[in-house]
Each structure stands twice: as structure tokens, then as C-alpha cells.
Amino acid sequence: MxxxxxxxxxxxxxxxxxxxxxxxxxxxxxxxxxxxxxxxxxxxxxxxxxxxxxxxxxxxxxxxxxxxxxxxxxxxxxxxxxxxxxxxxxxxxxxxxxxxxxxxxxxxxxxxxxxxxxxxxxxxxxxxxxxxxxxxxxxxxxxxxxxxxxxxxxxxxxxxxxxxxxxxxxxxxxxxxxxxxxxxxxxxxxxxxxxxxxxxxxxxxxxxxxxxxxVVQETSLGARVVKAFGLETSMANRMEAAVRQVEDRNxxxxxxxxxxxxxxxxxxxxxxxxxxxxxxxxxxxxxxxxxxxxxxxxxxxxxxxxxxxxxxxxxxxxxxxxxxxxxxxxxxDTKQTMLESPDAVPLVVGPGAVELSDVCFAYGDNEQVLRSVNMAFQPGKTTALVGPSGGGKSTLLNLLLRLYDPTEGNVLIDGQDIKAATFSSLRANIAFVGQDTFLFAGTVMDNLLLAREGATQDEAIAAAKVAHAHEFIEKLAQGYDTVIGENGSFLSGGQRQRLSIARAVLRQAPILLLDEATSALDSHSEVLVRDALESITRGVTTIVIAHRLSTVMNADEICYLENGQIVERGKIDDLLTTGGKFKQLYDVQFKGK
The missing domain is CATH 1.20.1560.10 (ABC transporter type 1, transmembrane domain)
Incomplete structure (x- = not known):
């Protein structure tokens, strides 16, 4: 509820x-x-x-x-x-x-x-x-x-x-x-x-x-939209009405x-x-x-x-x-929507095998997003999830993080149902980079060190170098001690994304989830980060969502999700040879090249 x-x-x-x-x-x-x-x-x-x-x-x-x-x-x-x-x-x-x-x-x-x-x-x-x-x-x-x-x-x-x-x-x-x-x-x-x-x-x-x-929150968070669409008068009218109402009530x-x-x-x-x-x-x-x-x-x-x-x-x-x-x-008194099992035990992660068994999921009373998904993600390998928007790709990552529980079925890591694991042990073994990066108010170093308790500044700097963030950080006014503002408002979208990737690197988790991790990067930065991700995903169970196929060409396996079901899966060469949904998507993006 x-x-x-x-x-x-x-x-x-x-x-x-x-x-x-x-x-x-x-x-x-x-x-x-x-x-x-x-x-x-x-x-x-x-x-x-x-x-x-x-x-x-x-x-x-x-x-x-x-x-x-x-x-x-x-x-x-x-x-x-x-x-x-x-x-x-x-x-x-x-x-x-x-x-x-x-x-x-x-x-x-x-x-x-x-x-x-x-x-x-x-x-x-x-x-x-x-x-x-x-x-x-x-x-x-x-x-x-x-x-x-x-x-x-x-x-x-x-x-x-x-x-x-x-x-x-x-x-x-x-x-x-x-x-x-x-x-x-x-x-x-x-x-x-x-x-x-x-x-x-x-x-x-x-x-x-x-x-x-x-109104104040929307004005602050959506300042660019407010300015771009000339909504100052509309927002001022909303604020005036609200303030006048409170004044009258007082x-x-x-x-x-x-x-x-x-x-x-x-x-x-x-x-x-x-x-x-x-x-x-x-x-x-x-x-x-x-x-x-x-x-x-x-x-x-x-x-x-x-x-x-x-x-x-x-x-x-x-x-x-x-x-x-x-x-x-x-x-x-609101019933908690996500509870840890009373007898939860720490998750014991071995090679990092991830499995979905007859998983179904729907948000509230809405139509099901995932329908009887059965899938095993190979440990230490990279699996790419592609397909149209609304197919259930991000939902699948949410279930792995246990931000939601399946309405039916089970999610397993190394044969252990994650419902029986403690939240802390589950999330300590997973690193996540989303397309909507979020940074906390504070310095660059503060944001990096949040990735893992006990991490040192030297390790944070090393992670930033892997994510190709070290160069731009060094050019900031105070370097790693620069205050970046609310949600990194003083940084560009690409810089925020690279800091988010650096956090995932510093976490050193055996399972890595990437949801459009390079979506905010320019072509040059994307190439650099893609090379970095290729090195850090070796031996790590990696599940990556991508709409741009150029970012997943080296994936060990590709799964095509549509309408909450896995329509196709296999290596890229096999999918291109047999034709089908993935081949159509590939031809659209690469113009048949």
C-alpha cells in the first residue's frame, strides 16, 4: 500500500x-x-x-x-x-x-x-x-x-x-x-x-x-523550464494565491x-x-x-x-x-511498502549469477509491466537489455535492487531469493548508474565517498580517473573540494553522469546495473566512458539498458524486451543473422551498415 x-x-x-x-x-x-x-x-x-x-x-x-x-x-x-x-x-x-x-x-x-x-x-x-x-x-x-x-x-x-x-x-x-x-x-x-x-x-x-x-520547489527544480517557457507570471500567480490563502486563514x-x-x-x-x-x-x-x-x-x-x-x-x-x-x-501509521523479512540473512554473493523465475509485476492496479519473465544473467558477463520504451527494462532493474517486489515469481542472486536477504547486504553488492543522475549537495569528494563506507580519497580519485572525470574535476575552482550545488547544479549533464559512474566504480560491487549510463554524454566522452566501462565490467555481472546500440555492441548477450516479455535473446551476430526485432532496430540506427 x-x-x-x-x-x-x-x-x-x-x-x-x-x-x-x-x-x-x-x-x-x-x-x-x-x-x-x-x-x-x-x-x-x-x-x-x-x-x-x-x-x-x-x-x-x-x-x-x-x-x-x-x-x-x-x-x-x-x-x-x-x-x-x-x-x-x-x-x-x-x-x-x-x-x-x-x-x-x-x-x-x-x-x-x-x-x-x-x-x-x-x-x-x-x-x-x-x-x-x-x-x-x-x-x-x-x-x-x-x-x-x-x-x-x-x-x-x-x-x-x-x-x-x-x-x-x-x-x-x-x-x-x-x-x-x-x-x-x-x-x-x-x-x-x-x-x-x-x-x-x-x-x-x-x-x-x-x-x-x-511552488517554491517547482520553481527551484524547474527554473530552466520556467524561464524557457516564460512561466514567471503563471508561477507568481500560483504563489500569490497560495500566500493569500494562508494569510486569510491565519x-x-x-x-x-x-x-x-x-x-x-x-x-x-x-x-x-x-x-x-x-x-x-x-x-x-x-x-x-x-x-x-x-x-x-x-x-x-x-x-x-x-x-x-x-x-x-x-x-x-x-x-x-x-x-x-x-x-x-x-x-x-502508513503501511510500509517495502519491508525486510523478519528473519532476513546477509546475502552471500559468489560469482554473481542473477536469475528471474516466472517474474510478473504491475504498478498498483495498472496493467502488468512484466509477464512471466524467466531469465538467467551469466555471472561475470555483460547482458544488454534493449527494446522500445515501456517494455519493462527499467522495471527489471528496480526489481533487482528490490525497490519493488514482484507480484509473482522470484528474483535470485546466486540461488538466494533476495526477499530473504537484508537490504544492506543486497545493495552493498550492487552498483547502479541511472539515466537520471542524482548528486547530493556538498563537494565532489563528499559525493564520491558516499559510494562505499570506508573508501579513501585516493580510491575515490582512482575511480574518477577510470570514469574519465578526474580531468574536469581538477579544473574546478577547488578541485575535489568544490561545492557542486543542489543535485550538482553547477555541473553539466555529462559531468554529473561521469561522477555517477565514478561512484559505481568506487563501490566495487560484483553486480553492476547501468540504465542509459551514457545518455547525457557527448560523443567524445561517450567513447571514453564506454572504454572505461568495458574495463571495469570484466568479471562483473553487468546488466545494461541502452537505447543507443553503439553502447552495447560488445555485450556478451543481448535481450530484446517488448510488452513485458523477452522476445529475443542471444549474441549480437546470431541476432543479426536470424533477423527479427533486434535486426530491425539495428537497421534503423545504423542505416543498414
Whole structure:
């Protein structure tokens, strides 16, 4: 399965947010429990100190009303300083521990997502846009952290702070506290109304972010096409539409998240006004209390505004980040398209005999590309695959690399089914050069040394000489230390191809796969590389795909593939003598010469 099925996506979308949140917490808390417990302890101290601050305000007023009692004034002053210092230290400890745990969770989730991607087969990447994957790796992990931080801070610091302040309010003015808390249901109702709109807006914003990344990638990778076809205006319009969509969604989210603020301000204003009026009236035969008690009550009420506001917005913040978390688990729960056998063993390669036994293959539900192919590639010999495009030649190489598994049949190397071999041992014994060369950002030497772990620079230079790449590398600004840009953008197509061939030489594998390896070379370079390949393929099982027959004239055997089947095979002289498909192709390319 290349990607989540529609059923899987619908199931994830319907899965209650609380279950996904619980899964996220259980996965993240265990390893970082000591940091979070210590941070929680610091939050308890912050909540206690905040409540103590409100209580101290009453002591300050009462102490200032009796200035002659210097001892009490000094004690209250020292107490205030101590409470604020205590609160500041606790807030610092909480912030540092939460940041460290949160940053670690982001890093772990990003690596977890990336490892999951690495475990997927090529079919997965064919079915998922790179911009969508990039968004999931970056944004989803940040969303996971935001939810955890919001829950921990909300349920410990803000909730305890609010409880402590309410306790001070009740202790100082129980009747006025009852009046002020009557308005709480109004706030809850308003927040719930806002919450229903947040998730849809966030999903639309994620789609807009994905489009922005996609446009930038296409502009970067397809710069020549964009310029050649004058597509600047079209690309700019796409980007403007995507940016405007994200801008609109962000504005909408800010409006929704901020809607709780005026709601609380209005309610708080009405409550304070009511308290001021009622404080001058005897309620139920109870006196309003001392000035210190009233000040302590009002202070606690005003200080409760901030934690109450954060708590009221907590669910909104969680819902706004749930889209990213769902995206993350959608990727993590995607069934892997290519799995190593649980009891896989290292491949033991001898002479390098490759065999296909009744191999059939189709991409997804499409028409079969290979149909009951039976073929043995002679060890240490070169076999050329020729024929029209779409005949299954590149697919056959993909099966040998186990980028895909046959839908039927087996692929064998020295009599061992490659499904039973470890990925590392299989690919360590195969070198590959494709027609679409890919180079990593970095220096020339960096790209060469990736071919084989433990390879030396001297070996890399020797491989470059074999591939006739050494000469042009030496002419670069920093030679082998020259940075070649993304996918070798600073090099010509022929230079990139020769570096790719040099990597294959350096790999020193007993099996060599060449898919149009000289397609990007000029005639002079092609002759040089062809001579180099002739020398390095001696004693190596080589399978080469070529559309230009001039590159495979010295092959030990030629196979003509058409419509997923081997139509003809044999030595070139025999194929030319008997006539047939290959002879027709030969006559077309060489004009009967």
C-alpha cells in the first residue's frame, strides 16, 4: 500500500482528538517524565507564589494602614520580596525544563517520521508529493510539542494558579466570590462556539502551506523550464494565491483565538463593577470587610484573568494543532511498502549469477509491466537489455535492487531469493548508474565517498580517473573540494553522469546495473566512458539498458524486451543473422551498415 487508503484517512479524521492526544502523551511522557515532573513541581510553586502574591496585597494594605507598627511593615515587605523572588526562580526552572523536553520531542518526532519515510519503498515517494512530506516532517512535530506544552502548562500551572486565586478570593470575600463566579458558564459557552470553527480553518491553512512549498520547489527544480517557457507570471500567480490563502486563514485563526479575549474582558468588567457596588452593601447581614481584605480579593480576581484566559483558549490551541498531529500519525501509521523479512540473512554473493523465475509485476492496479519473465544473467558477463520504451527494462532493474517486489515469481542472486536477504547486504553488492543522475549537495569528494563506507580519497580519485572525470574535476575552482550545488547544479549533464559512474566504480560491487549510463554524454566522452566501462565490467555481472546500440555492441548477450516479455535473446551476430526485432532496430540506427 503506497499511501494511507481513503478508509484510513477517514478513520483518522473521525478519531476523537482525545484519543490521539492520549497516544501522543503516552509516547512522549515516558522518556521525559523526570523533566516534566520537575517542571510540574516548579509550576506548582509558581501557582502557590501567585496565590500568595494576591494574599500579600491584603497584608500590604493593612500594614500601610498602621505605619507605626514598623515590625509588621518590615515583615510584610520582606515577605513580598521573598514571594516574588521565589516565583521568578520557579518560572525560570519551569521554562527551561519545558523547553528542553519540548525541543527533544520535536527532534524525536522529526527523526521518527523521517525513519518511517526511509523505510518506505519507492512506490511511497511516487505517491506522495515531496512538499507534503516536508510539511509533515516540520509542521507536525511542532504541533505535537505545542499540544503537550499547552496541556502540561494548562492543567498544572494555570489550573492550580486559578484554584489558588479562587481560594484567596473565597477566603477574603466568600459572598463576592460567589457573585463573580456566576459568569463562568457564559465564558465556557462562548469558547465552545469558537472551537467548532477552528479545525476546518486549520486544515485549509495546512493545504495552503503545502501549496507554497510545492511552488517554491517547482520553481527551484524547474527554473530552466520556467524561464524557457516564460512561466514567471503563471508561477507568481500560483504563489500569490497560495500566500493569500494562508494569510486569510491565519487572520481567521487569530480572530477565532482572540475572540475569547473580549469575551473575558466584558465579563470581567461587569464582574468587577458588580463587586465594587456590592462591596459597599451589606449582603445577607455580612459587612464588606476590611480594606485589606477587599484589596486582596480584587487583586486575586484580576490576577485570575490571565490563567482563566489561557485555560479558555487551551482547547482552541489544542484543536488548531490537532491537524498537524493527525498529519503526523497519518504518515507514521502508513503501511510500509517495502519491508525486510523478519528473519532476513546477509546475502552471500559468489560469482554473481542473477536469475528471474516466472517474474510478473504491475504498478498498483495498472496493467502488468512484466509477464512471466524467466531469465538467467551469466555471472561475470555483460547482458544488454534493449527494446522500445515501456517494455519493462527499467522495471527489471528496480526489481533487482528490490525497490519493488514482484507480484509473482522470484528474483535470485546466486540461488538466494533476495526477499530473504537484508537490504544492506543486497545493495552493498550492487552498483547502479541511472539515466537520471542524482548528486547530493556538498563537494565532489563528499559525493564520491558516499559510494562505499570506508573508501579513501585516493580510491575515490582512482575511480574518477577510470570514469574519465578526474580531468574536469581538477579544473574546478577547488578541485575535489568544490561545492557542486543542489543535485550538482553547477555541473553539466555529462559531468554529473561521469561522477555517477565514478561512484559505481568506487563501490566495487560484483553486480553492476547501468540504465542509459551514457545518455547525457557527448560523443567524445561517450567513447571514453564506454572504454572505461568495458574495463571495469570484466568479471562483473553487468546488466545494461541502452537505447543507443553503439553502447552495447560488445555485450556478451543481448535481450530484446517488448510488452513485458523477452522476445529475443542471444549474441549480437546470431541476432543479426536470424533477423527479427533486434535486426530491425539495428537497421534503423545504423542505416543498414
Amino acid at each position: 503506497a499511501q494511507p487508503t481513503k478508509w484510513h484517512e477517514r478513520w483518522l479524521a473521525r478519531l476523537p482528538a482525545d484519543r490521539l492526544i492520549m497516544r501522543l502523551l503516552l509516547e512522549s511522557f515516558h522518556e521525559h517524565r523526570w523533566k516534566y515532573l520537575a517542571a510540574a513541581g516548579a509550576m506548582v510553586l509558581v501557582a502557590t507564589a501567585t496565590a500568595a502574591t494576591a494574599w500579600m496585597m491584603g497584608q500590604i494594605i493593612d500594614a500601610l494602614s498602621t505605619p507605626d507598627n514598623r515590625g509588621r511593615v518590615m515583615a510584610v515587605g520582606a515577605g513580598v520580596a521573598l514571594v516574588f523572588a521565589f516565583r521568578g526562580v520557579a518560572m525560570y526552572v519551569q521554562a527551561v525544563l519545558m523547553a528542553r523536553a519540548g525541543n527533544r520531542i520535536v527532534a524525536q518526532k522529526q527523526m521518527q517520521i523521517y525513519h518511517r519515510m526511509l523505510g518506505q519503498g519507492v512506490a511511497f515517494f511516487n505517491s506522495n508529493a515531496s512538499s507534503d512530506l516536508l510539511l509533515k516532517v516540520t509542521q507536525s512535530a511542532q504541533s505535537a510539542r505545542a499540544i503537550i506544552d499547552t496541556i502540561v502548562a494548562g492543567f498544572i500551572r494555570d489550573l492550580l494558579t486559578l484554584i489558588g486565586l479562587i481560594a484567596v478570593m473565597v477566603y477574603q470575600q466568600p459572598v463576592l466570590s460567589l457573585v463573580s463566579l456566576v459568569v463562568a458558564p457564559i465564558v465556557v459557552y462562548g469558547v465552545q462556539r469558537i472551537l467548532r470553527l477552528v479545525q476546518d480553518v486549520m486544515q485549509q491553512e495546512m493545504a495552503g502551506l503545502g501549496e507554497i512549498i510545492r 487572520n481567521r485563526i487569530v480572530q477565532l483565538q482572540s475572540a475569547t479575549m473580549p469575551l473575558l474582558d466584558v465579563v470581567a468588567g461587569l464582574a468587577i463593577a458588580s463587586i465594587v457596588v456590592l462591596s459597599a452593601v451589606d449582603l445577607f447581614g455580612r459587612a464588606p470587610g476590611t480594606a485589606g481584605q477587599l484589596m486582596s480579593f480584587v487583586t486575586a480576581f484580576l490576577m485570575s484573568y490571565e490563567p482563566a484566559m489561557r485555560l479558555s483558549k487551551m482547547r482552541v490551541v489544542i484543536e488548531s494543532n490537532m491537524v498537524g498531529v493527525r498529519m503526523m500519525y497519518e504518515l507514521l
